[in-house]
Amino acid sequence: xxxxxxxxxxxxxxxxxxxxxxxxxxxxxxxxxxxxxxxxxxxxxxxxxxxxxxxxxxxxxxxxxxxxxxxxxxxxxxxxxxxxxxxxxxxxxxxxxxxxxxxxxxxxxxxxxxxxxxxxxxxxxxxxxxxxxxxxxxxxxxxxxxxxxxxxxxxxxxxxxxxxxxxxxxxxxxxxxxxxxxxxxxxxxxxxxxxxxxxxxxxxxxxxxxxxxxxxxxxxxxxxxxxxxxxxxxxxxxxxxxxxxxxxxxxxxxxxxxxxxxxxxxxxxxxxxxx
Amino acid sequence: xxxxxxxxxxxxxxxxxxxxxxxxxxxxxxxxxxxxxxxxxxxxxxxxxxxxxxxxxxxxxxxxxxxxxxxxxxxxxxxxxxxxxxxxxxxxxxxxxxxxxxxxxxxxxxxxxxxxxxxxxxxxxxxxxxxxxxxxxxxxxxxxxxxxxxxxxxx
Amino acid sequence: xxxxxxxxxxxxxxxxxxxxxxxxxxxxxxxxxxxxxxxxxxxxxxxxxxxxxxxxxxxxxxxxxxxxxxxxxxxxxxxxxxxxxxxxxxxxxxxxxxxxxxxxxxxxxxxxxxxxxxxxxxxxxxxxxxxxxxxxxxxxxxxxxxxxxxxxxxxxxxxxxxxxxxxxxxxxxxxxxxxxxxxxxxxxxxxxxxxxxxxxxxxxxxxxxxxxxxxxxxxxxxxxxxxxxxxxxxxxxxxxxxxxxxxxxxxxxxxxxxxx
Numbered sequence: 001x002x003x004x005x006x007x008x009x010x011x012x013x014x015x016x017x018x019x020x021x022x023x024x025x026x027x028x029x030x031x032x033x034x035x036x037x038x039x040x041x042x043x044x045x046x047x048x049x050x051x052x053x054x055x056x057x058x059x060x061x062x063x064x065x066x067x068x069x070x071x072x073x074x075x076x077x078x079x080x081x082x083x084x085x086x087x088x089x090x091x092x093x094x095x096x097x098x099x100x101x102x103x104x105x106x107x108x109x110x111x112x113x114x115x116x117x118x119x120x121x122x123x124x125x126x127x128x129x130x131x132x133x134x135x136x137x138x139x140x141x142x143x144x145x146x147x148x149x150x151x152x153x154x155x156x157x158x159x160x161x162x163x164x165x166x167x168x169x170x171x172x173x174x175x176x177x178x179x180x181x182x183x184x185x186x187x188x189x190x191x192x193x194x195x196x197x198x199x200x201x202x203x204x205x206x207x208x209x210x211x212x213x214x215x216x217x218x219x220x221x222x223x224x225x226x227x228x229x230x231x232x233x234x235x236x237x238x239x240x241x242x243x244x245x246x247x248x249x250x251x252x253x254x255x256x257x258x259x260x261x262x263x264x265x266x267x268x269x270x271x272x273x274x275x
Numbered sequence: 276x277x278x279x280x281x282x283x284x285x286x287x288x289x290x291x292x293x294x295x296x297x298x299x300x301x302x303x304x305x306x307x308x309x310x311x312x313x314x315x316x317x318x319x320x321x322x323x324x325x326x327x328x329x330x331x332x333x334x335x336x337x338x339x340x341x342x343x344x345x346x347x348x349x350x351x352x353x354x355x356x357x358x359x360x361x362x363x364x365x366x367x368x369x370x371x372x373x374x375x376x377x378x379x380x381x382x383x384x385x386x387x388x389x390x391x392x393x394x395x396x397x398x399x400x401x402x403x404x405x406x407x408x409x410x411x412x413x414x415x416x417x418x419x420x421x422x423x424x425x426x427x428x429x430x
Numbered sequence: 431x432x433x434x435x436x437x438x439x440x441x442x443x444x445x446x447x448x449x450x451x452x453x454x455x456x457x458x459x460x461x462x463x464x465x466x467x468x469x470x471x472x473x474x475x476x477x478x479x480x481x482x483x484x485x486x487x488x489x490x491x492x493x494x495x496x497x498x499x500x501x502x503x504x505x506x507x508x509x510x511x512x513x514x515x516x517x518x519x520x521x522x523x524x525x526x527x528x529x530x531x532x533x534x535x536x537x538x539x540x541x542x543x544x545x546x547x548x549x550x551x552x553x554x555x556x557x558x559x560x561x562x563x564x565x566x567x568x569x570x571x572x573x574x575x576x577x578x579x580x581x582x583x584x585x586x587x588x589x590x591x592x593x594x595x596x597x598x599x600x601x602x603x604x605x606x607x608x609x610x611x612x613x614x615x616x617x618x619x620x621x622x623x624x625x626x627x628x629x630x631x632x633x634x635x636x637x638x639x640x641x642x643x644x645x646x647x648x649x650x651x652x653x654x655x656x657x658x659x660x661x662x663x664x665x666x667x668x669x670x671x672x673x674x675x676x677x678x679x680x681x682x683x684x685x686x687x688x689x690x
Contacts, residue, residue, distance in 0.1 A: 058563050087565035101552075112564050115571070169639030234613075282478045297595035297632065301561025303520050303615070304596055333620060357615040380514075385620060422499045 011036045011168055011200045012057060017066035026052055028224035033222070036203060037203040039194050041211045044221035045246065050204040051095070054170045057091060057202070058081050071167065088116055089159030095176060098152035099145040105132070106141040107157050107272040112163045135189060151182025158189060163192070164173040168200040169193070175207040187214055189212075208247055212236070221244060291341045294398035306331065314364040315342060316401040320375040320388070326411025328377055334360045336390040341366045344388060359386060370395040371403065377411035386411060452648045455569070457578050459647070464571035472560055472575040480576065481583035484540045485590075488533050492591035496520060496598025504600070504607045506557025513609050517618035520599035521592075525622060525631045526687070529592030531679050534638035537584060538671035545576055546667040549650025550660035558651075573651065577643045585632050590641035592631065629684045637678060642671045 012034040019027045026049035034040045042050050055061045057068055057073045068075045073086060100107050109128045113119060119127070132138040135155040145153060161169055166167065172178065175183050177252035191214045194201050205211045208255030210220065220228035220235065222241050228235055228243035235243060261267065325347055334342040342362035350357050362369070372393030379386050388404075399405070466472055466561070483670050503519045549572070558568040596618075604611040647669045651661035 007527050055559075060559060060562060084565040084567075087563055092560070092563040094556045098555050098556040100557055100561075101555070112566070115564070115566050157560075163663065283474060284483075285482045286474055286477045289477070289485050290586065292485070293481075293583075296586070296591075297628075299587035299593045299633075300589060300628050301598075301624060302524060303617055304525065304593075305622040305628045306619055331623070355463055385617075385636075408645075 004247045008144070009035050009093060011071055012132070012202070013126070014053075014057070015069075015226065017056070018064045019052065019061070020064055021052075025065075025224050030221070031226070032201055032219055032226070035217065036200050037076075037194075037198055038216040039203060039214055041049050041203045041205060041215035041218045042221060043205060043211060043218055043246070044088075048221045050206075051172050054092065054202070054204055057085065057092060057170065057173065072120065088112075089167045090163055091164070091166040093154065093157050093161050093169060093171045093174060095155040097145070097150075099148075099153055099157055099160070101137070101145050103136065103145075103242050104141065105143050105145070108145065108156060109160045116164060116194065127163065128159075131163055132156075134162070135159045143217060149182070151178050151185065154178075154182075154186065155183055155189065158186075158193075162193065162197065162199075165197070166199070168202070171201065171203040171205075172207055174203060175205055176208050183210060190214060192251060194255045208249070222246075239265055281375075290315050308379040316364055316367065316368075317345065317359055317361050318399055318401075318403045318405060318410050320360070320405040321350070321353070321355040321376065322358060322375075322408050322410045323355060324410040324413065325358055326377055326413055327379075328358065328388065328411065332385065332387050333369065334388045334390065336366070336369070336392065340391070358388065361392055367397045367398065371397050371409065372400050373399065374407045374409065375405045376409035379412070438464050448652070452650065455573075455648050456644055456652060457653045458569045459573050459644075462567070463578060464630035465570055465576055466574045472571070473578055476575045477583060479544070480550075480579040482542045483544075484537055484583065484587055486509070487536055487540055487598045488587045488591050488671070489670055491536055492524075492529075492594035493598040495591075496524065496595025497530060499523060499528075499595065500599035500602030500607070503610065510630065513603075513607075514613040515621075516599070516603045516609050516615050517596075517603045517614035518621040521596050521618045521622050522627065524592040525627045527679070527683070528596065528629050530588045530634035530638055531590040531675060533588040534584065534635065534642060534675045535672055537580075537587060537639070537666055538565075538642045538646070538675065541580065541583075542642050542667050542671050544566030545643070545646040546650040546653070546664045547582075547660060549576075549647060550572070550653035550655070550663050553653060554655035554657070554660060569651075570640035570655075571612065573647050577647055580646075581636065581639045582640070585635040588631065588635035590639075601689065624689070630682075634679065634682050637676050637682065641674045641678060645671050645674065 010033045014030065015031040017027050017030050017032075018025070021193070028252055032042075042053060047163065052061060053104055056063055057075065058077065062076055067170075071089070072088060075083070075086070077085060086143075095150075099105075100111065103111065106128055109131055110124050113124050113127060117124075129141070132141055135158055137152060137159065138157055140148070140152065140156075145156070148156065164212060170192065172188055178186065187210050190201060190203070193199055194214075203211060203215065212235065215232055218230065218235050219226055222242060228238050228240050230238070236247060238244065238247075242254040244250075253256050328344060328347060330344055330347060331343045334344060335339045342360050344358055345361045346359040348357045349355075359377075369390060370393045372395040374391040374393065376389050377386055377389065378389045393407075474571060486662060499520045500516065503516050507513050507516055507519065549558075552568075552572065558572065561568045600611070600614055603609040604614055648661040649667045649670070650660075654660045
């Protein structure tokens with residue numbers, strides 16, 4: 001873990017990363033590794049900056065300290081064109097799907113192909129229909145994004161993310177707000193895409209059950225630090241109180257139920273001031 | 276794709292209408308149409324006072340515009356106003372004893388040069404001079420004289 | 431008192447920061463113009479939502495403004511017996527001032543606010559950052575075509591506004607009030623100068639189009655990505671555009687017509 005030379009097995013390596021927003025430290029000197037061809041999950045309660053981590057990996061945000069290597073390249077030292085070339089090989093699935101609302105499903109999936117390749121329209125059509133078929137939405141190609149359900153929008157976004165056959169996909173909370181069926185569909189899709197296309201996946205999620213079902217390795221984050229890591233089985237058996245609370249969803253534990261406040265009795269008894 | 280086609284048509288109509296509007300402003304509203312320097316020849320006239328005459332003021336004969344003022348300058352020797360006019364070369368038969376006067380269109384309208392042809396058989400040539408001129412009527416002066424005269428009569 | 435000075439200092443600094451950000455944004459936007467010209471389809475789509483959708487409001491307003499000018503001008507001028515110069519008055523006020531200014535104000539209200547809301551919502555729904563992750567520069571792909579469309583549409587709209595207004599003034603003046611039609615046009619043509627009036631009017635409207643599009647797009651791009659943030663940004667677009675248009679109009683008028 002401490003060797004600073006990124007190993008060849010790791011597609012992404014994060015070393016001694018610190019990042020803060022205003023006065024709030026979001027990451028405090030963390031190091032993570034993401035193996036090629038594997039599904040790695042980053043878990044933790046909401047507000048621990050999981051999405052921020054994805055944006056740091058994608059080069060949209062700059063760290064205060066530390067380095068992030070993706071496929072051997074230091075993301076934050078790249079020139080703009082090189083960064084864009086790297087991003088062409090990354091797919092990112094946003095929580096909202098981030099579909100372009102003024103285009104049909106078909107045009108959304110075709111968008112990266114049209115922007116980055118000079119393929120003839122007939123070949124784009126074939127590719128788009130193949131990607132849509134993979135997510136089961138070939139029949140929905142003429143719908144507009146506002147006509148899609150949340151789960152469908154996410155599947156379209158997934159089809160778009162794999163349009164350029166990336167080497168890695170970053171999933172931002174793919175399971176949030178999904179009904180059990182679309183959740184099942186997404187879990188299945190992520191797993192099979194990873195196996196069939198040989199992708200590397202990073203999933204950011206707070207959904208314990210479904211994520212541990214497909215992840216090969218899990219990092220648990222809290223308050224800017226890694227509090228637990230390992231395979232799903234190791235995490236389940238972890239003796240860290242914190243990890244246990246998170247995995248079982250207990251209301252009180254190391255993470256307190258109450259937001260920090262002054263003493264309850266004193267608070268109730270005090271009069272005069274409104275707050 | 277039908278949608279895009281309609282849209283393109285509307286954009287086309289919009290751009291055409293906009294250009295037409297600008298074209299209308301240029302040709303029909305402004306003086307651009309009379310700007311086109313067709314063949315013209317220059318004549319000069321000297322006035323005691325050219326009043327509110329300006330460059331580009333119209334030059335007309337018998338109420339029809341035949342040219343425009345191209346420059347106005349002051350001659351420091353004769354203390355006269357030297358007005359150059361470019362006249363459309365279609366109208367190249369102005370006699371050399373033509374009278375040039377400065378008139379006002381309406382009471383407060385623009386001033387213009389009126390050419391009153393004489394009876395001579397020889398025509399004005401390029402860079403010719405008009406000898407007989409009548410200065411602009413200065414409104415304040417005219418009113419002043421009128422008031423002075425009526426006051427005299429009352430006595 | 432010291433609190434007040436502190437606040438003042440803070441807000442001055444914020445304004446400068448914002449000005450700096452918006453200038454950087456403008457440079458980014460302008461640097462994309464070449465790539466947009468290579469893909470005219472992007473521009474054409476935006477010409478539709480920026481230009482065509484403002485077409486109706488601009489023409490109708492232009493007609494009414496022209497008709498009002500015809501009426502008002504007639505009553506004022508007939509006191510001096512100078513009804514013949516109605517055309518000059520209508521055309522001069524439209525071509526020099528009202529055409530560029532009023533159409534720019536309407537443009538800010540119609541197209542500018544829509545642009546801010548659109549860009550703000552794209553930001554709020556992560557479409558812009560999604561595009562960035564797809565290695566597509568959102569400024570070049572989204573902002574520049576809209577900016578260019580605004581820049582091109584504005585003078586066309588202002589020209590239409592003035593043209594329709596002058597016709598409206600003529601309909602009222604000679605159709606209703608009996609000003610001689612020939613005099614309306616000929617006096618106008620004698621007094622309105624192509625260079626001084628028409629070209630300067632067009633220059634004004636290009637400047638207004640530039641500023642309004644810049645403000646609208648920047649406010650959208652810089653909006654806090656929540657529904658409240660976007661609604662505030664939209665308001666700011668309309669207010670700031672109106673101020674900029676009127677302020678710039680004064681400066682431009684002083685520069686253009688000052689030496690006469």
